[in-house]
Amino acid sequence: MRKNWWKILAAVFVSASVIGGFMGPVPVLPILNETIRNVYFHVPMWFTMITLYLISVIYSIKYLSSGKPEHDLIAVESVNTGIIFCFLGLLTGMQWANITWGAPWPNDPKLNGSAIATLMYLAYLVLRNALDEEQKRARISAVYNIFAFPILVVLIYILPKMTDSLHPGSGGNSNFSEIDMDNYMRPVFYTAVVGWILTGVWISTLRYRIRLLENKANKID
Amino acid sequence: MSLLKQVQSLVAKDLALEWRSKNAINSIVLYLVSTVFVCYQAFESVDTLVWNALFWIILLFASINAISRSFVQESQYRQLYYYSIASPKAIILSKIIYNIILMVFLSIVAYVIYSIIFKNPVGDPLLYFFAVLLGSISFATVFTMVSGISSKTGNNSTIMAILAFPVIIPLLILLLKLSSNALKGLDRASSEREIITLLAINVITVTISLLLFPYLWRD
Numbered sequence: 001m002r003k004n005w006w007k008i009l010a011a012v013f014v015s016a017s018v019i020g021g022f023m024g025p026v027p028v029l030p031i032l033n034e035t036i037r038n039v040y041f042h043v044p045m046w047f048t049m050i051t052l053y054l055i056s057v058i059y060s061i062k063y064l065s066s067g068k069p070e071h072d073l074i075a076v077e078s079v080n081t082g083i084i085f086c087f088l089g090l091l092t093g094m095q096w097a098n099i100t101w102g103a104p105w106p107n108d109p110k111l112n113g114s115a116i117a118t119l120m121y122l123a124y125l126v127l128r129n130a131l132d133e134e135q136k137r138a139r140i141s142a143v144y145n146i147f148a149f150p151i152l153v154v155l156i157y158i159l160p161k162m163t164d165s166l167h168p169g170s171g172g173n174s175n176f177s178e179i180d181m182d183n184y185m186r187p188v189f190y191t192a193v194v195g196w197i198l199t200g201v202w203i204s205t206l207r208y209r210i211r212l213l214e215n216k217a218n219k220i221d
Numbered sequence: 222m223s224l225l226k227q228v229q230s231l232v233a234k235d236l237a238l239e240w241r242s243k244n245a246i247n248s249i250v251l252y253l254v255s256t257v258f259v260c261y262q263a264f265e266s267v268d269t270l271v272w273n274a275l276f277w278i279i280l281l282f283a284s285i286n287a288i289s290r291s292f293v294q295e296s297q298y299r300q301l302y303y304y305s306i307a308s309p310k311a312i313i314l315s316k317i318i319y320n321i322i323l324m325v326f327l328s329i330v331a332y333v334i335y336s337i338i339f340k341n342p343v344g345d346p347l348l349y350f351f352a353v354l355l356g357s358i359s360f361a362t363v364f365t366m367v368s369g370i371s372s373k374t375g376n377n378s379t380i381m382a383i384l385a386f387p388v389i390i391p392l393l394i395l396l397l398k399l400s401s402n403a404l405k406g407l408d409r410a411s412s413e414r415e416i417i418t419l420l421a422i423n424v425i426t427v428t429i430s431l432l433l434f435p436y437l438w439r440d
Contacts, residue, residue, distance in 0.1 A: 064436050113391075120387035127384060130374040140373050143433045147366055148388055150425050154418070155391045162414060 007202050013195025020188040027185075038096045040189055044196035045089030046114070050156070051197050052082035052204060053121070057149045060142035072138035073211050074204075075145065076128065079121050081204040085196075086118050109160040116155055120148050224314075227307045231315030236322070245294075245323070249287045253279065253331050261338050269342045273401050276335055277393060280328055280356065287327060288320050288364040289381040292372035304438060313369070313434035317427060320361035328357035344406020352400040355419055359392045362423050366430040369437055395419050 021040035056078035063071035093111070094104040105111060127144055131137035239245060256279050267275065292300075303312060332353050343349045364385055371381040399415040 064433075109394075116387050116390045123383045123387055127370070127374065127380065130380055136373065139436060140370055143437050144370050144384065147370070147426075147429055147433060150429065151388050151391055151422070154422060158418065159391055159394060162418070 006198055010195055010198030010202055013191050014199055017188055017192035017195055021192065024184055024188060035096055035099050036185075038092060039185070040192045042089060042092040042096055043189070044193045045085050045092060047193050048196045048200035049082045049085040049089060052078045052085065052200050053149070053152070055201070055204070056082065057145055060145040063138060063142045064146075067135075069134070069138065069215075070212070072142065073215075074208050075142065076125075077207040077211060078204045079124060079145075080207060081200055083118065083121055083125075084203075085200055086114065086121075090114065090118075110156075113155045113159060117152050120152060124148070224308065224311050227311035228315045228318065231303070231307060231311060232318050232322075235315065235319040239323075245287060245290065246326070249283055249327055250330055252286060253283050253327065254334055256283070257331070257335050257338055267339060269404055270401070272339060272342060273397065273404055275339075276331075277356070277397060277400070279335070280331055280353075281360070281389070281393065283327060283331065284324055284357070284360040284364060285382060285385055287323060288361065289368050289371070289378060291316055291320055291365060291368050309435040309438050310431050312438070313365070313430050316369075317362055317365045317430065320365050321358050324357035324361040325354060328353050343404055345403045345409070348403035348409055348412070349400055351416075352396060352403055355399070355416065356392075356396045359396070359419060359423055359426075360389070362426045362430070363389055363392065366426070366433070369434065373437070392419065392422060395422075 017040055021037050026034065026036050056075045059071045059075040059078065062068075063075060090111075097106060097111075098104045124141060124145055128137055128141045131140060260275055260279065264271070264275070332350070367385045367388060368381060371384055374380045395415045395418055399412050399419070402412040402415075
């Protein structure tokens with residue numbers, strides 16, 4: 001129980017944000033209308049994805065310095081879970097964009113950036129498949145993971161700020177929190193973010209433990 | 222031998238090898254000329270937007286072809302020999318420098334050929350030329366490390382493209398923006414941010430390559 005408190009917290013926070021997100025009052029804004037509630041679901045997906053990729057890079061660095069196969073497993077399972085959250089983020093975003101901007105895929109630097117980031121991590125998985133020997137696979141994919149990460153940061157944080165974007169907070173648009181988020185929305189939003197990040201980490205630890213068990217079973221044979 | 226000395230002699234070795242066979246240079250130049258010519262046959266005349274995009278696409282594919290071979294053209298045994306006499310940092314640094322020299326040469330050739338065959342509509346030629354140089358340096362720094370990674374896998378060319386494209390796209394976006402500014406002949410101060418960002422990315426890439434290559438080469 002002592003170790004599981006954060007899993008309970010994740011479940012409580014996610015359900016609280018779902019209930020609070022659908023039932024609570026939202027500011028009435030033109031165009032956005034009720035779709036503003038999507039901010040509770042769309043934005044946390046990206047935060048979770050970035051957190052998972054960050055965990056993956058940290059464990060790739062740890063793997064290079066320690067050589068423990070467990071670290072490599074954590075890195076790859078974080079990427080696997082991160083890709084799921086990336087697709088969820090794209091899905092919720094495309095729905096939202098279809099309603100507010102009129103097309104599911106407008107030419108927006110954040111959209112393109114996230115799509116390219118997905119390509120980067122899919123390439124990471126392809127690279128892993130191309131290498132047979134386990135230690136070599138772990139080491140070389142860790143190198144690629146670390147090599148790609150700073151460019152990912154440029155892609156997601158620096159480039160959108162330099163160009164015009166439909167997203168808030170970039171290219172001269174004002175931030176969400178400045179105009180739209182009133183005092184009721186903010187706590188719900190942060191609850192959702194924390195809840196989803198914890199859920200993402202939980203999923204990846206589950207996957208990691210399954211992989212550990214599989215490895216154990218394979219060694220007995 | 223100090224690091225600088227090692228890098229110097231390794232670059233000289235690479236250049237001498239290339240000079241003797243002239244294999245890579247000739248084939249890539251031929252590749253460039255034929256690609257430009259195919260594009261000319263297909264498009265005949267282009268507006269400035271397409272002109273810029275087409276040039277960078279041609280340069281991108283030529284540079285992937287040129288650099289993907291930087292770690293596989295020499296035999297495994299000879300590489301083992303290099304690793305035993307030089308530090309891994311010297312090896313990656315020398316490869317990066319050699320590829321920068323190669324890419325600068327190739328991109329100048331590409332620019333000249335492309336400008337002759339298609340009409341050159343550039344408004345600020347000096348800035349455009351600077352963008353081309355910066356682009357070739359960026360391609361060299363990024364692709365050298367990626368080719369090092371992909372050389373460790375068996376089927377080289379596909380993996381190289383898959384790994385390299387997502388990493389180069391952010392740089393390519395910046396380069397396209399910088400070069401289209403030059404194309405329109407905008408004030409040079411307006412493209413300052415792109416230049417600084419590109420230089421910063423290059424510095425980061427080279428630093429990370431230096432840090433990571435020692436883990437990559439040992440087998």
